[in-house]
């Protein structure tokens with residue numbers, strides 16, 4: 001299959017073969033792409049409401065838990081805290097890859113409710129990668145906030161009900177869970193920054209340059225059609241090892257062997273919707 005870099009937000013690496021067959025001359029990507037316009041129109045007021053509620057609940061719980069983690073901090077925990085944080089970030093990176101791969105590769109926008117609400121943004125993102133840079137804070141972070149509400153609420157409940165001695169024993173585990181929660185919550189914000197080439201705060205660029213969060217150049221590898229590798233979008237730390245292991249390809253072969261479903265069939269269908 002012809003490979004192309006379909007991201008046009010950097011002014012570089014935007015070369016691709018000429019459009020072939022029907023649809024020649026129509027927009028191949030970007031906001032004018034017919035599929036991108038249709039997908040953008042599927043963003044509904046009900047979905048917007050779900051995102052607002054998710055963001056408010058998630059950030060309130062996060063602040064509550066952070067205060068309680070600080071209040072229960074002991075210096076003796078230092079190494080296990082560090083280990084917990086690194087493990088939490090790695091888990092978040094893997095989870096981002098798994099969810100992203102699942103949505104890109106399987107499922108369809110036509111699935112009832114779920115398709116329009118949760119698969120749609122992934123389809124839109126491949127054919128209009130810069131759309132994410134025009135999404136506000138709520139649209140960018142709403143879905144990820146929803147994912148972490150229940151674990152964060154559970155942690156908050158435990159801070160209120162457990163004794164200080166019990167909290168002392170599970171403190172490192174909670175650091176792991178909190179780092180996991182923070183990085184899962186911020187994954188799409190980090191992803192948005194990886195597509196933003198102008199006006200990023202200096203500290204964000206610094207974190208990208210140090211590869212503490214997903215660097216811009218690193219994420220471009222995923223945006224080469226047919227979008228079959230580098231799915232991890234939190235820090236991207238696991239992309240290289242998973243690619244070397246042929247991890248995603250192996251799971252796809254297994255699923256295709258069992259179900260007969262072709263990976264990325266729905267993604268390809270939307271990409272070809274040029275009229």
Ligand SMILES: [Zn+2]
Pocket residue numbers: 100104122126222227
């Ligand atoms: Zn993707």
Ligand SMILES: [Zn+2]
Pocket residue numbers: 125129191195219223
């Ligand atoms: Zn992207």
